[in-house]
Amino acid sequence: xxxxxxxxxxxxxKEQYEQVSRGLTGGGLLARFSDWPVPGILFHMAxxxxxxxxxxxxxxxxxxxxxxxxxxxxxLAEAGMPANPPxxxxxxxxxTE
Numbered sequence: 001x002x003x004x005x006x007x008x009x010x011x012x013x014k015e016q017y018e019q020v021s022r023g024l025t026g027g028g029l030l031a032r033f034s035d036w037p038v039p040g041i042l043f044h045m046a047x048x049x050x051x052x053x054x055x056x057x058x059x060x061x062x063x064x065x066x067x068x069x070x071x072x073x074x075x076l077a078e079a080g081m082p083a084n085p086p087x088x089x090x091x092x093x094x095x096t097e
Contacts, residue, residue: 001061001062001090001091002042002058002059002060002061002090002091002094003058003059003061003062003065003088003089003090003091004056004057004058004088004089004090004091005055005056005057005058005059005065005086005087005088006054006055006056006086006087006088006089007053007054007055007056007057007084007086008049008052008054008084008087009052009053009054009055009081009082009084010051010052010082011051011052011082012052012053012081012082013052013053014048014053016053016079016080016081017046017053017055019075019078019079020072020075020076020079020081023075023078023079024036024037024071024072024075025037030044036068037068037071038064038067038068038071039064040059040060040061040063040064040065040067040068041057041058041059041060041064041068042058042059042060042094042096043056043057043058043094043096044056044057044058045057055086058091058094062088065088
């Protein structure tokens with residue numbers, strides 16, 4: 001079952017987000033699904049909010065997201081981003097084209 005994952009990072013900047021992205025890819029930004037360090041990502045979106053940064057992902061399963069979480073958590077800490085847990089919810093409908 002696909003899941004949606006919503007991260008809300010108060011006080012986080014674009015530069016911090018991009019630092020984490022470079023850590024995941026080995027130097028570049030996350031531009032294609034093939035850039036991701038683990039399989040299973042179906043959708044990714046990130047952008048600024050009034051007080052920080054928001055990330056919305058869709059993963060093909062909770063297990064795929066958990067594998068990703070193991071990779072990203074140390075990078076979030078290294079970038080000085082809060083380790084607040086995301087909101088995770090089942091995906092009822094995902095339109096891709």
